[in-house]
Amino acid sequence: MSEQTKVLVTGAGGFIGHHLVKDLADRGYWVRGVDIKEPEYEATSAHEFKLLDLVRWENCMEACEGIDEVYGLAANMGGIGFIETHKAEIVRDSTLINMHTIEAARQNNVKRYLFTSSACIYPGHLQKDTKVTPLKEEDAYPAEAEDGYGWEKLYMERVCRHYREDYGLDTRVVRFHNIFGPRGTYDGGREKSPAAICRKVALASDGDDIEVWGDGEQTRSYCYIDDCVEGIYRLMRSDHHDPINLGQDRMISINELVDIVSGIADKRIGKRYDRTKPQGVRGRNSDNTRLREVLKWEPKVSLEEGLEKTYHWIQGELQKKGAIPAVATA
Ligand code: NAD
Numbered sequence: 001m002s003e004q005t006k007v008l009v010t011g012a013g014g015f016i017g018h019h020l021v022k023d024l025a026d027r028g029y030w031v032r033g034v035d036i037k038e039p040e041y042e043a044t045s046a047h048e049f050k051l052l053d054l055v056r057w058e059n060c061m062e063a064c065e066g067i068d069e070v071y072g073l074a075a076n077m078g079g080i081g082f083i084e085t086h087k088a089e090i091v092r093d094s095t096l097i098n099m100h101t102i103e104a105a106r107q108n109n110v111k112r113y114l115f116t117s118s119a120c121i122y123p124g125h126l127q128k129d130t131k132v133t134p135l136k137e138e139d140a141y142p143a144e145a146e147d148g149y150g151w152e153k154l155y156m157e158r159v160c161r162h163y164r165e166d167y168g169l170d171t172r173v174v175r176f177h178n179i180f181g182p183r184g185t186y187d188g189g190r191e192k193s194p195a196a197i198c199r200k201v202a203l204a205s206d207g208d209d210i211e212v213w214g215d216g217e218q219t220r221s222y223c224y225i226d227d228c229v230e231g232i233y234r235l236m237r238s239d240h241h242d243p244i245n246l247g248q249d250r251m252i253s254i255n256e257l258v259d260i261v262s263g264i265a266d267k268r269i270g271k272r273y274d275r276t277k278p279q280g281v282r283g284r285n286s287d288n289t290r291l292r293e294v295l296k297w298e299p300k301v302s303l304e305e306g307l308e309k310t311y312h313w314i315q316g317e318l319q320k321k322g323a324i325p326a327v328a329t330a
Pocket of ligand 1: 010014015016037077
């Protein structure tokens with residue numbers, strides 16, 4: 001970078017946005033973070049942090065002013081329990097946030113724009129089996145996205161293409177597959193499965209059962225936050241416009257996930273299944289062929305290593321809150 005590039009990270013008070021701000025600041029960018037809330041667990045590394053509601057057009061114009069590149073991460077979202085029960089709120093807020101932000105980026109002559117899409121755009125009928133075939137980017141069509149959250153993401157992917165083709169805005173579209181790690185939401189109803197399981201195991205005593213949603217045989221792949229941030233950076237520096245998966249391609253069941261976390265916690269934990277709770281698709285995995293080709297890289301952090309760090313962070317947070325006793329470490 002000859003002159004300091006100015007970047008905007010929306011959703012900078014959230015999980016991935018907060019980590020991304022730190023990474024970009026460390027790489028020498030001037031970073032403006034925007035969110036409706038400050039990061040919950042650690043101060044931001046952004047050079048400037050604005051509390052703005054990006055549903056509103058004038059706030060998107062303020063956020064994009066003087067900016068070279070936008071990383072669009074703001075979204076009203078959460079885990080499966082949240083997205084299956086708040087569809088109108090999610091599509092209303094995220095559509096407004098994303099349409100206003102991309103148009104404000106165009107009007108402010110932003111050069112490059114990243115949209116954060118999701119594995120939830122993939123058709124449900126390709127994810128009906130626990131031993132699912134990994135999902136390739138072209139599997140998105142004919143479309144049958146996850147109702148609500150997934151359709152909004154798929155629609156915005158297309159909006160990015162239109163803005164690139166018609167207005168010359170240089171867009172990037174990344175489809176995340178279950179990103180997890182420290183400083184992600186772990187309670188309150190918006191948390192995702194790895195964080196929820198780490199919390200339940202941390203709160204449990206040796207020999208207890210924890211509640212598992214569904215029969216626990218549903219499968220997923222999980223990508224650690226440091227790999228996610230590295231992948232975003234590499235994609236942004238590439239010239240690849242089409243949507244691309246960013247995730248791990250090691251698939252495991254929720255039951256296996258519970259066993260790994262129990263092992264990290266050194267507790268014997270049983271499972272109590274609640275089949276009335278939403279479990280999402282039956283199986284999902286990322287095909288990383290294009291990721292490897294385009295970025296000459298793939299996620300490296302093992303699930304065990306990532307979960308170890310995540311578990312200990314959540315355990316520490318629960319101790320700070322007094323929800324579990326502080327344990328003396330050797
Ligand atoms: P997050 O909920 O931690 O972060 C999103 C942030 O957006 C929050 O801090 C929230 O306050 C902010 N936001 C919501 N409404 C806003 C508004 N009106 N104005 C300004 N800010 C607003 O979620 P995350 O996990 O960091 O996800 C970031 C992006 O990645 C989102 O677009 C999400 O859909 C996408 N994604 C994440 C995952 C994952 O596994 N974490 C998977 C697929 C896609």
